[in-house]
Amino acid sequence: MPGSVLIPVLGDQLTPTLANLRGVDRADAVILLMEVMEETTYVPHHKHKLVLFLSAMRHFAAELAADGWRVDYVTLDDPANTGTFTGEVARALERHSPRAIRAVEPGEWRVRAAMDLWADKFPCPVTVLADDRFVASLAEFRDWAEGRKALRMEYFYREMRRKTGLLMDGDEPAGGQWNFDHDNRQPPVKGLQAPTVPRFAPDEITQEVMALVERRFPGNMGSTANFGWPVTRAQAQAAADAFFADRLERFGPYQDAMVHGQDDLFHSMLSTSINLGLIDPLDLCRRAEDLYQQGRAPLSSVEGFIRQLIGWREYVRGFYWLHMPALADANALAATRPLPAFWWTGETDMRCLADCVRSTVDDAHAHHIQRLMVLGNFALLAGIDPRHVQEWFLAVYADALDWVELPNVSSMALYADGGVLASKPYAASGAYIHRMSDYCGKCRYKVSAKTGPDACPFNPLYWHFMHRNRRLLEGNPRIGRIYATWDRMGEERQAETLTSAEAFLASLTFSSPPAGQDDDFK
Ligand code: FAD
Ligand code: DLZ
Ligand code: SF4
Numbered sequence: 001m002p003g004s005v006l007i008p009v010l011g012d013q014l015t016p017t018l019a020n021l022r023g024v025d026r027a028d029a030v031i032l033l034m035e036v037m038e039e040t041t042y043v044p045h046h047k048h049k050l051v052l053f054l055s056a057m058r059h060f061a062a063e064l065a066a067d068g069w070r071v072d073y074v075t076l077d078d079p080a081n082t083g084t085f086t087g088e089v090a091r092a093l094e095r096h097s098p099r100a101i102r103a104v105e106p107g108e109w110r111v112r113a114a115m116d117l118w119a120d121k122f123p124c125p126v127t128v129l130a131d132d133r134f135v136a137s138l139a140e141f142r143d144w145a146e147g148r149k150a151l152r153m154e155y156f157y158r159e160m161r162r163k164t165g166l167l168m169d170g171d172e173p174a175g176g177q178w179n180f181d182h183d184n185r186q187p188p189v190k191g192l193q194a195p196t197v198p199r200f201a202p203d204e205i206t207q208e209v210m211a212l213v214e215r216r217f218p219g220n221m222g223s224t225a226n227f228g229w230p231v232t233r234a235q236a237q238a239a240a241d242a243f244f245a246d247r248l249e250r251f252g253p254y255q256d257a258m259v260h261g262q263d264d265l266f267h268s269m270l271s272t273s274i275n276l277g278l279i280d281p282l283d284l285c286r287r288a289e290d291l292y293q294q295g296r297a298p299l300s301s302v303e304g305f306i307r308q309l310i311g312w313r314e315y316v317r318g319f320y321w322l323h324m325p326a327l328a329d330a331n332a333l334a335a336t337r338p339l340p341a342f343w344w345t346g347e348t349d350m351r352c353l354a355d356c357v358r359s360t361v362d363d364a365h366a367h368h369i370q371r372l373m374v375l376g377n378f379a380l381l382a383g384i385d386p387r388h389v390q391e392w393f394l395a396v397y398a399d400a401l402d403w404v405e406l407p408n409v410s411s412m413a414l415y416a417d418g419g420v421l422a423s424k425p426y427a428a429s430g431a432y433i434h435r436m437s438d439y440c441g442k443c444r445y446k447v448s449a450k451t452g453p454d455a456c457p458f459n460p461l462y463w464h465f466m467h468r469n470r471r472l473l474e475g476n477p478r479i480g481r482i483y484a485t486w487d488r489m490g491e492e493r494q495a496e497t498l499t500s501a502e503a504f505l506a507s508l509t510f511s512s513p514p515a516g517q518d519d520d521f522k
Contacts, residue, residue, distance in 0.1 A: 004070075006098035006124075008032045008089055011039065011053045012107055012401055014060040015277035016067070019129040020102045026068045032092050033061050035076040037083035040217070042110070043395040044513050047222040048229060048364035050213045052398050055206040055231040056276050062205070063233070072096070076212065086114050086121070093122060101126045107317075108402040109324040133277065134317060135160050135310050141318025151319065151420065154179065157311035166285050166306055167292070167299075174292075179307070180252065180300035187436050188257040195246040197264045199228025200235045221344065221396055222361055229272050229364075229398060236273035243268040244287055244297075252301030256369045258437035260351070263359040267367045268305070271399035274313075281309045316407040319421060323407075328390070330410055332418030333469055335383040339392055341511035343375075350457060351443035352433050353378060364398035369436065371397075376413025377428055381461035382505060383468075386416040395513065424478040427465055430456035451493075451500040464501035467494075 007020050007029055021031070035054055054076070061073045072095065074081055074088050082088055089101065105128050106112050119126040130137055136144075136159075144159060145151055158178055161167060167174040202210060210224035230236040243251075247266040254266050273279040285306045291297035320327065342348040346357035356370040366375065371393070379389045386409070393409045394400045411421035430447040434440040440447040440456070449455035466473065466482060474480050486494065 003099045004096060005029045006032055006089070006092055006096055006101045008034070008085070008092075008101065008103050009060075010085070010104075010106055010111070011057050012276050013104055013131075014056055015133060015280075016063070018104055018277070019132050020104045020127075021069075024102070026070070029070065030092070030096050030098065031061075031064055031069050031071045032074070032089065033057050033071065034074045034085060034088040036074075036081065036085060036088060037076070038085070040076065043391050044220050045217075046360075046364040046396045046398065047213050047217060047220050047224050048227055049396075049398040049400070050217060050220070051206065051209050051224055051227050052229045052231060052272055052364075053276070054212070055202075055209040056278065058205050058209065059232045076216070084114070085111065086118065089118065089122070093124070098124055100124050103128050105129065105131050107131070109320075109328070110402065133280070134314055135164055135282065136314050136318060138318065138321050141314075142322060145318070145322055150423070152423070153311055153315045153421075156315050156318070157307055160310040160314055161306075164282065164285070164310060166289055166310065167303060175299045175303075180303045183300040184252045184255045184304045185436075186253040186257060188254065188259050188438060190438075192254070192257070192259055192262075192265075194250075194254075194259075194262055194265045195242075197247075197269050198239055198242045200230055200238075202227055206231055222364060226362065230278065233278050236270070236278035239273060240268070240270060240279060240284060240287070243270065244291060248288060248291060248297050248301055248305065250301065252298060252304040255304055256373075256436055258352070258355075258367075258369055258374070258433070258439065260355050260438055260442075263363060263365065263367070265367060269365070274309075275399050275401055275404065281313065285309055313404065316412075317403050319407045319411070320403040323417070323420070327406055327410060327417065329387075330416040330418075331386050332416055333380075333383070333414070333472070335380075335385050335414070335416075337382060337384045337505070337508075338510040339379075339384055339388040340382075340508045343392055344511065344513065349444040350378075351445075352437065352439040355439065360396050364396060366397070371408070372413055372426055373428060373432060373436070376409065377426060377432075377458070378461075380414050380425060380427055381458065381465040382508075383465070384414075386410050386414050389414060391513070418472070419476070424476055425465075425473070427462060428458070429462040430458040433458065451496045453500075453503070455500055457501075457504045460497045460501035461504065463494075463497045464505075467498065 005024060005028060009031055040050060061071045065071045072092060082091060101122060101124060103115060106115060115128060144156060210227060213224055230239045250266040257265060259265060274281050288302045288305050292299055292302040343357060346354050346361060348354050352374045356366050356374045359366045390406060390409050394405050407421060410416040413426060415422060415425040434447045445456040446454050447456040450459045463486060466486060474483055
């Protein structure tokens with residue numbers, strides 16, 4: 001339709017009320033969805049992640065077409081596909097000769113940099129609208145952050161509570177407290193069993209994508225055979241219904257718990273649906289709040305869930321855009337080690353790490369505390385180069401997009417920004433993992449042993465980390481006291497500890513990430 005408006009919609013913008021679709025006359029628009037090699041290969045994505053994005057895009061295109069929109073969908077196998085968003089928009093201009101392009105700002109810096117060139121490159125006007133699917137606009141976050149010496153999520157979260165009115169009694173927080181964090185750290189009781197999370201049988205569209213992914217990305221992590229993530233709005237709603245019915249009640253207390261083989265526990269498993277735009281996080285918060293008001297869910301669980309969404313999720317997004325592009329290269333602790341090979345295979349005697357990697361390989365998922373206190377903690381203590389860790393997290397989790405992955409990995413887990421996001425490093429010895437999980441009992445290592453070949457590697461690594469970063473951390477009031485304990489150990493035990501850590505580090509083997517795609521398609 002010459003003279004219409006071209007509306008590009010990216011793979012994480014699958015929302016019918018997206019800013020560039022609102023107020024547009026369906027008869028005057030062409031929506032463009034693009035499967036492109038640049039997006040499918042910028043890291044070696046887990047196969048579930050590839051299926052999730054491509055299948056959800058295809059389902060969204062069908063939903064829009066059924067709703068009366070004209071949709072132009074470019075598949076990955078299209079022989080004329082240029083492989084980039086910019087190249088595909090250029091081709092679409094030839095097909096449709098639109099009078100204007102109307103886009104929504106992308107979630108990633110990399111894509112934003114490409115989109116910023118469109119206005120000069122293309123002959124028609126380009127409008128890039130703000131992504132208003134968040135509670136705080138980027139300008140609001142910037143204003144909040146300006147002039148503050150240290151940014152802390154807790155204070156931003158309170159602003160978001162006030163702004164949304166969620167769990168507020170007038171000006172006061174419901175229950176008289178902003179935060180029920182201390183109630184949300186229960187270790188798992190013996191025999192703790194969580195309800196099963198719904199999985200969605202692949203329909204014809206998903207099966208086609210699964211075949212495409214196996215054909216073109218055979219070496220990537222995982223297998224499409226057990227794919228079960230929600231790929232439509234209806235499936236995302238069903239997943240949310242199951243969470244509210246079966247798991248929200250115990251979400252709070254067991255938020256930080258880990259149980260071998262139970263990958264989801266009481267978590268919502270909704271991050272993929274939220275990040276793709278299949279489900280609105282604010283709707284989820286309101287549903288949780290209703291359940292609290294009806295007396296059907298405890299405040300500590302509901303507050304904990306809402307904090308993750310309007311607190312952490314909003315906060316890391318604002319933080320990402322405030323600190324990019326420097327954040328991507330941050331390495332305050334000068335960590336240089338490559339990623340150990342077992343991060344790709346799970347082949348390690350460390351039972352906690354083996355289980356977290358196994359869950360990741362199986363389902364492109366691990367829950368928060370596994371990501372932070374097992375995988376992230378290990379990478380921090382072992383001094384793994386943040387760029388390798390970031391690339392791994394971005395590749396292997398189905399919910400991973402740069403804006404949410406990077407601050408979590410670089411600033412939260414690895415302290416690579418030197419303490420801008422987190423007030424102290426999330427560093428812990430084996431005792432923490434032992435307290436919060438059932439991993440240690442059957443591990444080949446002894447969590448109670450501090451040094452020697454049988455000692456839990458987290459124990460000497462913890463002190464190795466503290467020792468080698470003393471200059472940077474000693475002045476930190478939240479961690480500095482730990483050095484008094486180290487000094488009291490005496491030279492002999494200190495030397496033994498450092499030798500144990502170094503022997504473990506020397507035993508690590510390294511490998512490159514998987515190839516990414518079949519050679520025939522390179
Ligand atoms: P739940 O535990 O049920 O939490 C509810 C929701 O809150 C999540 O769906 C998510 O949308 C949001 N949320 C919770 N914690 C965070 C957080 N720290 N930052 C942002 N949102 C949060 N989340 C991603 O969406 N993508 C990532 O790439 C990602 N990478 C991470 C890397 C590391 C090292 C860490 C420590 C955390 C990361 N997270 C990431 C945050 C969190 O681990 C996942 O959102 C969560 O595990 C998803 O599972 P769930 O939906 O069951 O979450
Ligand atoms: C993650 C992903 C993948 C694997 N493939 C595509 C794709 O082919 N087309 C697309 O529009 N989006 C994809 N995505 C999501 C994008 O990476 C994401 O929308 C941008 O990075 C946001 O800036
Ligand atoms: Fe992990 Fe150490 Fe426990 Fe083994 S003993 S499961 S390595 S924390």
